[in-house]
Every structure is written in structure tokens, then in C-alpha cells.
Amino acid sequence: MPEPSHPADAARIEAFVEHLRHERHSSEHTWRSYAADLRHLADHLAGPASGTNCDAAALDMADLEDLRGWLAAMAASGLARGTLTRRLSAARGYFGWARRQGLREDDPSLRLSAPAPKPALPAVLQPGQMERLFQTARHRVEDTVDDPRQHALALRDAALFELLYATGIRVSEASGLDVDDLDAERRVVRVLGKGDRERTVPLGVPAAHALQVWLRLGRPVLARAHEGSAHTDGARGPTQAAMFLGARGGRMGVRQMRERVDRALAGLGDTSARGPHALRHTAATHLLDGGADLRSVQEVLGHSSLRTTQVYTHVSIDRLREGYRQAHPRA
Template sequence: MSTRPRATGPAAEPSAAVPAPSPRDAAWLEAYAEHLTHERNRSPRTVSAYRADLRHLAAHVGPGQDVFAEVDVEDLRGWLAAMAHAGLARTTLARRVAAVRTFMAWLRREGLRHDDPALRLRSPRPDSSLPHVLQDLQTRRLLDWAEARVAEAEEGDDAVARAVALRDAAVLELLYATGARVAEVVALDRDDVDLERRVATLTGKGDRQRTVPFGGPAARAVHLWSSAGRPALLTGESGPALFLGARGGRLGVRQVRAVVDRGLEALGDTAARGPHTLRHTAATHLLDGGADLRTVQELLGHSSLRTTQVYTHVSIDRLREGYRQAHPRA
């Protein structure tokens, strides 16, 4: 067991600056990042998150010291306790536990440690709150809002404004039609979408590809954007990107989030925010409409059926609420 004094409190504050790890710890982190990238095929975003989590651990346990060779389970528990006290969400704590577990297991396999202190580390239970889901009427109103913006833009002479409105309508339709993650939609190239067959090839986590269908409204919206909107924003920097920003580059996740948030706020009767709302909504509406859980899992690109099962709880809650409102002896 380490004889180092136990660090507490300040290093776990979410807003605190994280000191650089020791040279040896930094070298181990880089080697682990290479392992995640090239052997485990993890996305750059996942690798960056794991690296940040492990740097946070090193800074909390022993700033400037060689931590990873000596850290023990009590150090790890103290780190989690300090983060919980600082108010970090359980999902964040669970991700950091996962980062430490995989890292410590890798250190042992590489012969850099003879033990694995993370084996005795318990992951916090996830929050029991269910995702925000739009009702059918709310979804139609959101998509109608996007179409109204297109109609309004068409009355003016600003070609860029019209193109942006067409793009936003197509993005909203495609997010809801496919249940895709926002990063998957903005990463689409023109050849990834087949409007005749009404299918899109999405690249998800771990660079796993899947082909998902979409309906007529989304196909029409994407066609209008491609034929009447995209040419107005096209520049030499656009490349094959399907959706473009106002300056001609590939559309970004933050831009889509801003559009979705404006639309949801315009509804006036939901606290839901963010593009993931449309993913949750699509999954729940599919299950409500009779789709089986495996089909929804494939459409969403979940590697585990357990992740998809949260939407069955959402659907049951919706069913229960409808029963309470409609049945005379509810």
C-alpha cells in the first residue's frame, strides 16, 4: 500500500486546473493512448476523455509525482469520494471508473504493475432519471417550426439565409428519422446518403458503420437542401461534406445543438434540450409503434442491448400515464 499522504478535496473540483503528470506517468499515458487508438480502435474523443480522466487522477493523488505505479484502492476511493463531494454527475464518475479499470488492467498486462487496484473499485450506480422524450405532437410541431423558417427565408432575398433554413430542416428531419447521434449526422458525406433507397451509412463509436433507413419527409428535406441549399454555401473548402456551415466548411455539432435548442425552446412546453432528445424520441416512438428491441438496438448502433432497454422504461411510463388519464378506474 502507498505511504503517500491521501489527497482530498480541491483537486477534484470540476473547475480546478489539472497539473501536468510526472514524466513517467505522462509517458505511460501516451503509450496507453496509442493502445486505445490503434489496438482498441477507440475514437479520438474517447481517447481524449480517458486521458483527461487519468490526468485528473494523477493530479488528485500526487501532483508532480509518479502516481500510476503506486496508486492503491484507497487512493482510488478517495478520488471518487472527492469528486462526488464536488457534485460531479454519476455518469461522469462511472466513466472515470471505467477509464481507471481499463488503464490499470493494461498496466498489469504490460508488466508495469504486478497488481490491479481497480478490481476492488465499485462503480457508482447510474442516475435513475429517464431521458427527455417528445410526444408525437411536439415532434410534429418542432419539424413544422423548421419548415416555417424555410418558408420565411424564401420570402426574402438572402440566399445564405434560405440555404441555412433548408439545411436546418434537413438536419432535424434526419436526426429524428434515423435516431442518429449528432456527431454521426454532421460527419455524413454526400455519398453516405442514398435518397433513392432512403438509407444512410452512419459511422458510430469505434468507427463502426451501420446502414439505417429513413422516410419520405427526411428524403425530401435532404433533397431540397442538396439541390437548392448546399450550392449556395459551397466553397473550395467544402469537400464531400453533406451538411455545410454558413462559411462553407463542414457543419459542426455546436451549430446543430444551437438549432435544436432554439426549436425546442420555441415549443414552449418541454424542458428537453439538445440533439440527443431527437435520438431518444426516435427510439421511443419506434418501440411505441411496435418495433422490437433488437431492431432499435441495430438502428441506434448500441453495442449492448442493455443500453437500448432504457427506452422500454420510457415507453412503459408513457403507457402508464396514458392509462391514468384515460381509464375510468385508473
């Protein structure tokens, strides 16, 4: 989305984004989303139907009725409730910050409300589907033995799939991992999550083994492509430290990881689940199905609020209800 038409609005949004990045330590996804939401608000307020004085910054002139009109217009357009809620959060964050900075005397968002989003039940894979995913990855490793570069890529993908399912970490966290973040002896990995919060996540024997094989046999092959350089393939950080490398030898980026997981899941042929987040959903659901308590799953996933983790209990309950309906003679 282009910058707001009024330079003052663009300046306000840029200053707020700097606050999110450097003081709140928000993730790049969060501050980019909030910036886009505030540009949308500024454009709405400055529109011909708003009645806002075009010689003033729209965000400086906004009042409660303006914000309600903005939400009403988005709701009428059929925007999802989750998006409405996020945009409301962006507006609340901005106007609260603007008042504290002395840019406004009031906060018009205090009395603003939007419908709470209904938690979406994430797509999850069955244990048998996960086993087929890993089996396919192992077959690719075996089939590429005679091609060192393709063999290295196959080892990398197998390790990546095992890690994402074993730990439930976010794809951005996987991309940011360094070699030293793995403690193979204790079978744990150190993860830097949202808000620069660090946590230690356990992983099982298959994932630990796949990572060690990749680091020993696969990673050196790809590292030689740009040995000693700081080249990256779409992610921040020096190549020398990166856990996962792209085909050109740089740190493997988020987009590359999504593409590899998407292709592997599509290859199963019997699931609509796509992307690394599906493996995160699946890991959380299988942990709960196996008897893990909600607090432990919250810690593994790195959720700051238990409410975020609770969506997985709905998934498990729905699966339990479906199994009951199919199995019980008087269901």
C-alpha cells in the same frame, strides 16, 4: 484540466490515450473523457494528503486503498453516480493496459467497485411537438425564398432536423456524413458510428425529400463560399464530400448542429428538451411506442449493448403508466 504534476504520469496517460485512439478505435469523446479522469486520479494521488512519494509517478505507486480513497472523495463531494462509474471505467481501463504493457505487475482496480448508475429517463418530445418543429422549419424555408443564402441555411436546418428524428443518429455521426452516404432510391443512409462501426439506417419519405431538396437547392449555394477548398467549420473531413455545410461553406461541425437544434427546440416554448440527443431519444421512444422491437431499435441507434437501448423501454412504460392513470376510472 492541466497536465499532472509528474511528467511520468502525463506520459503514461498520453500512451494510454494513443492505445484508445489507434488500437481500440475509441471515439474522441471517450478518450478525451478518460484522459481527464486519469489526470484527476493522478492529481489526487499526488496530493499532500495521499502520502505518495512525490519523486515517483503517482499512477505507478497507486494501490487498491488509494483508488478506494479516490472514489470515496468523489462520492463525498456529491459527484453523480454516472460520473463515478465512468471514472472507475477509466481507471480499470488504464491499470489493465498498464499491467499488459509491463508497466505494473498488478492491477489494483480489479477489486474496485462503484454503485451502478441509475438510468436517466431522457427528455422526449410528443409527436405534436415534433410536427410543430418541422412546421416552423418549413415556414422559415418559405420566408427566406428571396434571400439565397438564408434560404440555403433554412433548407439545411430543415433537412438536419428531419434526418436526426428519422434516423436517431448521433450528432457526431450526422456531422461526419458525406453526400455519398445517402442512398435516396433505397431511402437509407450509411453511418460511421462509435469504434468505426458502420451501419445502414433507414429514413422515411419526409427526411429523404428534405435531404434531396437541400442537396439540390441549398448545398450548392453554401459550397460556393469555399468552392474547391478543404476548409471546415469545426469538423474533420474535406468540404467537397460533406453532407451538411456551415454558413462559411465548410463541413458543419457538431457545435453548430447543437446550436441550431437548441434554438429550434427552445422556440417551441413548451419543452425542456434540448440538443440533438433529445431528437435521438425521441426517435427511439416513438419507434418503441409504435411497436418496433428492442433489437431493431438497438440496430438503428448503433448501441453495442442491448442494455443501453433498454432505457427507452422505461420511458415508454412511464408514459403508458401516466396515460393509464389519467384515463382509467379505477387507476
